[in-house]
Amino acid sequence: MDELLNILKTNALETPENLAKMLNQTEEEIKAKIAEYEKNGVIRGYQAVINEDQLDTHYVTAVIEVKITPQREGGFDHIAKRISKFSEVQSVYLMSGAFDLLLFVTDKDLKNVASFVSEKLATINGVISTATHFMLKPYKNHGILMESHDEYERLKVSP
Amino acid sequence: MNTNDSKCPRKIIAKNLHDLPRSGIRDFFDVVSSMHDVISLGVGEPGFDTPWHIREASVFALEKGATGYTPNLGLLKLREACSAYVKKTFQIDYSPKEEIIITVGVSEALDLAIRALVDPGDEVLYHEPCYVSYAPVIRLAYGKPVPIPTQKEDHFRLTRDQLEEKVTSKSKILILNFPTNPTGATLPSKDLADIAAFICKHNLIVITDEIYAELSYEEPHVSIASFPGMKERTLFLHGFSKAWAMTGFRLGYACAPPEIIEAMMKIHQYTMLCAPILSQEAAYEALQKAETDIAAMRDAYRKHRNFMCASFQKMNLPYAEPQGAFYAFPNIKDLECSSQEFALKLLEKEKVAVVPGSAFGASGEGYIRCSFATSLDDLKEAMVRIARFLARR
Numbered sequence: 359m360d361e362l363l364n365i366l367k368t369n370a371l372e373t374p375e376n377l378a379k380m381l382n383q384t385e386e387e388i389k390a391k392i393a394e395y396e397k398n399g400v401i402r403g404y405q406a407v408i409n410e411d412q413l414d415t416h417y418v419t420a421v422i423e424v425k426i427t428p429q430r431e432g433g434f435d436h437i438a439k440r441i442s443k444f445s446e447v448q449s450v451y452l453m454s455g456a457f458d459l460l461l462f463v464t465d466k467d468l469k470n471v472a473s474f475v476s477e478k479l480a481t482i483n484g485v486i487s488t489a490t491h492f493m494l495k496p497y498k499n500h501g502i503l504m505e506s507h508d509e510y511e512r513l514k515v516s517p
Numbered sequence: 518m519n520t521n522d523s524k525c526p527r528k529i530i531a532k533n534l535h536d537l538p539r540s541g542i543r544d545f546f547d548v549v550s551s552m553h554d555v556i557s558l559g560v561g562e563p564g565f566d567t568p569w570h571i572r573e574a575s576v577f578a579l580e581k582g583a584t585g586y587t588p589n590l591g592l593l594k595l596r597e598a599c600s601a602y603v604k605k606t607f608q609i610d611y612s613p614k615e616e617i618i619i620t621v622g623v624s625e626a627l628d629l630a631i632r633a634l635v636d637p638g639d640e641v642l643y644h645e646p647c648y649v650s651y652a653p654v655i656r657l658a659y660g661k662p663v664p665i666p667t668q669k670e671d672h673f674r675l676t677r678d679q680l681e682e683k684v685t686s687k688s689k690i691l692i693l694n695f696p697t698n699p700t701g702a703t704l705p706s707k708d709l710a711d712i713a714a715f716i717c718k719h720n721l722i723v724i725t726d727e728i729y730a731e732l733s734y735e736e737p738h739v740s741i742a743s744f745p746g747m748k749e750r751t752l753f754l755h756g757f758s759k760a761w762a763m764t765g766f767r768l769g770y771a772c773a774p775p776e777i778i779e780a781m782m783k784i785h786q787y788t789m790l791c792a793p794i795l796s797q798e799a800a801y802e803a804l805q806k807a808e809t810d811i812a813a814m815r816d817a818y819r820k821h822r823n824f825m826c827a828s829f830q831k832m833n834l835p836y837a838e839p840q841g842a843f844y845a846f847p848n849i850k851d852l853e854c855s856s857q858e859f860a861l862k863l864l865e866k867e868k869v870a871v872v873p874g875s876a877f878g879a880s881g882e883g884y885i886r887c888s889f890a891t892s893l894d895d896l897k898e899a900m901v902r903i904a905r906f907l908a909r910r
Contacts, residue, residue, distance in 0.1 A: 517876075
C-alpha cells in the first residue's frame, strides 16, 4: 500500500505539512494525492475511533450471522447491498463458512435490535436464518486498544 | 613501607580505572532525571516495545521452566538460528558449533573481543564520533585507543587515507561501526573494499559492530566480513537490541574464527557463565519472524528520519542526512557554545533532552545527537520546541 495511505490509516488527522516532511514530498503533492484518493473512492471517509464504554450512551451492538440464498444474476450482492442500506447496520461482510453474511448492528436498546432482526432483516426475501450475538465489551477496535495502560517508564538518556 | 599501614591508606580503586573518566552521558543523565515532563531525543534505544510475539515467547519459556543455565556458548538452537540469519542477511557462513558465541549484549561481546586480542600497548584504531564504550574498553585492557576523526562534510565516512595516516607498527585492531551511533553514517561498498585491502596490507584484525545493520535506509547494509579474505580476520558483532527493540533483554552474539571464539569463551565462561536463558529463548523467537518485524520498524524510522531532517532544514540547522541507525547528528558550531552548554540550555528552556556530541569523543564536540526512534507525537513536539529555542537565540 502507498506509504501515504499507511500513515493516514494510523492517523487521519496528520497534517499535509507533516506528511510532506515524512514522505519527502511537497505539501501540494500530498494534498493532490489525498484529493485524488478521495475522488476515486480509495479513501471512503474519516472517523474517530471512540471507546463508547467511557461515555454515558446506552447503545447496544449486535453481531448477526445471516444465512441467505444466493440469487441468479447477482449472487449474494443483491441482498447484501439491500441490508447495507439500513442505517442501524454499521458493517456487512460476506464470509466463508457456516453462514454467509456477518453484520454489525447498532441501536439504542435491545428491543430495537430485536425488532430490526424480526421485522426487517428476517423478512427479506432470500434470508434463510439469523443468529444474533450481543457485544458485551470492546477491547480492541480498528487496531486500537480500548484501554490504555500505564507506560513502563524508560530511561530519558542512554548511550 | 607497608602499604597497608593505617596512617598511609592504600588507594582503594585500581589505578587503571581511577584514571578512566565517567561517561559524559552519565552526567547528563543525572540532570535529566531530576526534571519532569521532558521530551527525550536522548535515548539509544527504539521507541517501540519489543514485538508481542517475542514477549509472549519469553512468558511461555518461563512457564515451561526455562530457568537454568545454558551452555557457555549459548543455546545451540539459538546459535543455529543466528548462523542461518547471518548467512541469509549478510552472506557470511559461520559454524554454529565453533564460530558463534551468545553474549550479554554487543557490549559484552566487544569487551570479550578486546580482552581476547589486546596485549598491553597494542593500538586499536576506530572512527570517531563513536559509541561511548570503545575507548574505555580498550583502556581497561591496557590497549591504546587511536581515534580517527570523521567529518560531517564527508557524511562521517571513514576512508583508507585517514587510516593510512594513523596506522603504526603497533596497530593490531580496527573497530568499525556502520551504520554508526551517533552519526547515522553508513559506508558504501567501494569504501569497504578499500578498507578491506588496507586491513590485509597491515595484517590487522577487524571488530565490526553491526548492531544497526538492519536499519539502513537507502542501500542494503554490506558487512566487511563478506569481502574475500576478510572472514578469517573479522569479528562480527551483532545483537537484538536495535532491530528487534530488545535492549532490556541484553542479548548479542559474536561470530569469528574458532580460535578467537575459544579465547572469548574462556573469559565469558569465567566472568558471565552464560547469557540469561529467557533472553536467549526470546531471541530465538525473534529470529523466527525476522523480516516482518524489521521491515515494519525500518519503514517507521525512515519516516521519522525524513520528518526530523526536513524540520532541521527549516531551522537552518546543518546536518548530514543519516543513512542508517536512528540518530541525526546536527552541527551547532555556529551557535558559539559547547555541545554540553547547548544541551543543558535546551533542556532548561524547552525541556527537550538531546545528548551532547562531546560524549562520543573529542570530534563530537560541536554536535548534538538526536534520536528519531521516539513516538511521532514526541518528535513533532520536540521539533517545535527546538525551532523555538533556536529562534530565540
